[in-house]
Amino acid sequence: MNLPNVISELVKTQNNFDSAAYAQCFAETAVVFDEGKTHTGKKEIEQWIDKSNKDYKATMEPVDYDEKENILSAKISGTFPGSPIILKFHFEIADGKIQHLKVTE
Known part of the structure; x- marks a missing residue:
């Protein structure tokens, strides 16, 4: 599977539980939508x-x-009910950074 570099890095930092490095995959004004909530900025x-x-x-x-x-x-x-689960990560990427991420089932 050929993933863009920033997505490969996101997966690696997630699996290392490195929150700071994970956030560095995003643009300064990036937006994440997950579990009904919106998170804006690094x-x-x-x-x-x-x-x-x-x-x-x-x-x-x-x-x-x-x-x-x-x-x-x-x-x-992980340690959540129903684990494991397949989720979809909808990315918008520009200049090597994630601009927008929406997580869905």
């Missing part, structure tokens, strides 16, 4: 993923990538 994104890492200890295993639509399907395993 600082909020880092706080969101840090809390998620502590609460769920979730790891990502890419299973498919739609290059045309920039959608990564990944098996997410």
